[in-house]
Amino acid sequence: MREFHFEIMVEFYFKILPYLTITITYVFFSLLFxxxxxxxxxxFRLSKNPxxxxxxxxxxxxxxxxxxxxxxxxxxxxxxxxxxxxxGIDMNDxxxxxxxxxxxxxxxxxxxxxxxxxxxxxxxxxQFEAAVLVGMDSLTAFRRIxxxxxxxxxxxxxxxxxxxxxxxxxxxxIIGLQDVLGxxxxxxxxxxxxYSMETYLALTLIYWPLTLLLEKxxxxxxxxxxxxxxxxxxxxxxxxxx
Amino acid sequence: MTLDTKFMIEALPEIIRxxxxxxxxxxxxxxxALVFSGLFAFILLKKVPVxxxxxxxxxxxxxxxxxxxxxxxxxKIAPSxxxxxxxxxxxxxxxxxxxxSWYAYLALSLxxxxxxxxxxxxxxxxxxxGQLEAAYMVGMTAPVAFWRxxxxxxxxxxxxxxxxTIVDTVKATSLAFAMAVTEVxxxxxxxxxxxxxxxxxxxxxxxxxxxxxxAIEFLLKRLEKWLVRYRKATA
Numbered sequence: 008m009r010e011f012h013f014e015i016m017v018e019f020y021f022k023i024l025p026y027l028t029i030t031i032t033y034v035f036f037s038l039l040f041x042x043x044x045x046x047x048x049x050x051f052r053l054s055k056n057p058x059x060x061x062x063x064x065x066x067x068x069x070x071x072x073x074x075x076x077x078x079x080x081x082x083x084x085x086x087x088x089x090x091x092x093x094x095g096i097d098m099n100d101x102x103x104x105x106x107x108x109x110x111x112x113x114x115x116x117x118x119x120x121x122x123x124x125x126x127x128x129x130x131x132x133x134q135f136e137a138a139v140l141v142g143m144d145s146l147t148a149f150r151r152i153x154x155x156x157x158x159x160x161x162x163x164x165x166x167x168x169x170x171x172x173x174x175x176x177x178x179x180x181i182i183g184l185q186d187v188l189g190x191x192x193x194x195x196x197x198x199x200x201x202y203s204m205e206t207y208l209a210l211t212l213i214y215w216p217l218t219l220l221l222e223k224x225x226x227x228x229x230x231x232x233x234x235x236x237x238x239x240x241x242x243x244x245x246x247x248x249x
Numbered sequence: 250m251t252l253d254t255k256f257m258i259e260a261l262p263e264i265i266r267x268x269x270x271x272x273x274x275x276x277x278x279x280x281x282a283l284v285f286s287g288l289f290a291f292i293l294l295k296k297v298p299v300x301x302x303x304x305x306x307x308x309x310x311x312x313x314x315x316x317x318x319x320x321x322x323x324x325k326i327a328p329s330x331x332x333x334x335x336x337x338x339x340x341x342x343x344x345x346x347x348x349x350s351w352y353a354y355l356a357l358s359l360x361x362x363x364x365x366x367x368x369x370x371x372x373x374x375x376x377x378x379g380q381l382e383a384a385y386m387v388g389m390t391a392p393v394a395f396w397r398x399x400x401x402x403x404x405x406x407x408x409x410x411x412x413x414t415i416v417d418t419v420k421a422t423s424l425a426f427a428m429a430v431t432e433v434x435x436x437x438x439x440x441x442x443x444x445x446x447x448x449x450x451x452x453x454x455x456x457x458x459x460x461x462x463x464a465i466e467f468l469l470k471r472l473e474k475w476l477v478r479y480r481k482a483t484a
Contacts, residue, residue, distance in 0.1 A: 071416075072462040074423040077434060077455055084441075084448040092251075170312075177315035178424075188318060203325045211314050211322075218313035 016205035019194055023209055026190040027217075029104065033179065033186065034172045036108045041115025041172075048120035053127065063120065070117030075110070075175050082110045083182045103184040111172060118168055126161035127153070159232050166225030170218050177214075187213055257449045260440050264453050268461065270432040274350065274422040278357035279415055285358070286365030293370050304366070311363040316356075316421050323356035324428045353425045357418055364414040372407035373399060405477040412469040419462055433457055 051063040070078075083106045087098040130153050138148035180189035188210060195206040289304045291297075311319065332344040376399050384394035426435035433454050441450035 068463070069459060072459045072466070073455055074420040074434070074458060076423050077451060077458055080447070080451040081455055084451060088448065174315040177317055180317075188315060203321070207318060207322045207325065210318055211310065214315060214318065215310055215313035219309065 012202065012205055015202050016209050019191065019202070019206055020209040020212060022194060023187055023190045023213060026185060026187050027213065029184070029189075030173065030176060030186040033104055033107045033111070033176055033184075034169065037111035037115055037172055037176070038119075038169065040108065040112035042119050044112060044116030045119030045123055048116055049123040049127065052120060052124055067117045067120060070114050075114060076178050076181065078114060079107070079110045079178060079182065082106050082113075103179065103182050106182060107176065107179045107184055111176060115168065115172065118171075122161055122164040122168065123157075126157040126164070129160040130156045159229075159234070162225060162229045162232060166221060166228075169225075170221055173217065173221070174214070252452075253446055253449050256444060256446050257453055260437075260444075260446075260450055261453050261457075263440060264433060264436050264450075264457055267431060267433045267436040268457065270350075270430070271419065271422045271461070274353055274357060274425055274430070274432060275415070275419040277350070277354040278361050278418050278422075281354055281358035282361035282365050282414075282418075285362045286369055289362065289366040290369035290373065293366070294373060308363050308366060311360050316360055317424055317427060319359050320353075320356040320424055320427050323352055323359070327352050327355060349428055349430045353422075353428050353430045356428065357421055357425070360421070361414055361418045364417075365411060368407045368410040368414070369403070371410075372403040372405075375406045376402045401479060408473045408476060412466075412473060415469060416462060416466055419465055420458075423458070 048063045048066060051059040052067075054060060083103075086106065086109065087101075090096040090098050134152050134156070135145075135148055138152040139145065143151070176186065177188040179186055180192050183189070185193055191206045191210045195203055289307075292300045292304050295301075328344050328347075331347070335342050335344060380398055380402070381394055384398045385391075389397070422432055423434040425432050426438060431439065437450040437454040441447035444450075
């Protein structure tokens with residue numbers, strides 16, 4: 008085996024690190040649009056309209072059954088043609104990150120809708136009835152009674168989906184986007200792939216701590232958002248005031 | 250955009266030919282993962298010193314990095330490590346004659362092993378301790394109690410997560426082209442490249458994966474039902 012060049016790894020690490028902004032950009036926007044689409048899908052799924060229910064159900068099944076890479080290819084190779092012939096929009100100058108965000112927004116829409124649906128269903132329906140009984144209108148009841156409890160139930164899953172997106176987004180290197188993995192791939196190929204081990208270790212040292220940090224943050228968030236913790240905080244706050 | 254349906258129909262049999270490769274990759278990875286995850290879960294549950302630390306770091310790294318990066322690493326390291334080893338023992342095996350699929354099995358099994366380990370560990374912990382004590386009370390030995398009392402109950406808890414992992418592994422085989430293994434996605438890439446009809450080729454595999462994974466999910470659900478049939482008997 009060839010010897011390991013530590014200094015090359017350090018050099019690559021710091022050359023790749025700035026491209027984390029690209030990764031964070033697509034993670035953020037994919038999640039944003041994904042959650043909007045997911046909310047709509049969950050709403051359809053829980054509605055009584057059988058057509059909407061069937062459409063959202065089919066959408067979720069299709070997204071669950073197709074690998075992300077296949078869907079990314081479909082969007083990357085299909086969307087420009089579709090846009091040109093049907094809407095007259097030229098997508099030649101569009102950056103690769105746009106395709107990544109479109110792909111993963113649509114994929115995450117299906118995943119997040121399941122998170123939201125199960126979170127919503129985890130809250131006892133009696134809570135809603137009680138809220139309406141004490142005179143809240145249904146929107147207020149949802150906002151003040153159902154939503155905070157559903158949010159708490161969803162926290163671990165939201166953490167998982169962010170980590171999923173962070174890792175799955177790395178596939179974007181295939182359509183030529185230079186995010187963290189893409190930049191590493193590019194730097195390595197500039198040196199005729201001679202420093203693969205150094206590159207891969209540098210990449211691991213970027214992705215791994217980031218996921219650890221996210222996992223820890225969401226565990227902490229879950230703890231802080233638990234009902235027991237909130238009650239404790241409230242009662243201790245009262246003591247200070249008194 | 251005009252869809253070349255003629256090409257899509259012509260390409261479909263060429264692509265379906267590679268479905269067995271995809272299934273073989275997933276099955277191989279799952280089998281390797283089953284063996285190692287059992288071992289790793291045992292190490293974690295028994296808190297074997299040093300080894301349990303290593304397993305924990307392994308789980309953390311695998312969960313924290315993209316699968317594609319794991320594949321790059323295996324594809325890069327495994328051959329050179331093996332070559333160094335083979336030269337040392339003078340086995341005379343040529344490293345370049347080993348089929349790339351073997352590296353793909355290994356790379357795909359890394360994350361499957363991690364998720365299986367978590368599932369098995371959590372499932373065994375979920376079985377009430379009193380069950381084991383009761384089994385001892387009626388005179389069972391530890392292995393018998395494990396096989397007949399703990400394991401059947403733990404399987405019911407672990408299966409849904411393990412089935413998800415199996416489906417994820419099938420999906421992950423689509424990345425095997427990064428290791429120069431031609432499976433369904435790789436075939437579409439080649440066909441698309443030869444005819445410059447990428448979209449049509451990928452649309453083909455979109456449907457192939459849809460049907461394939463839908464069928465696998467269905468079969469796994471059936472298997473799950475069959476394996477936890479004792480629940481019905483007791484209910």
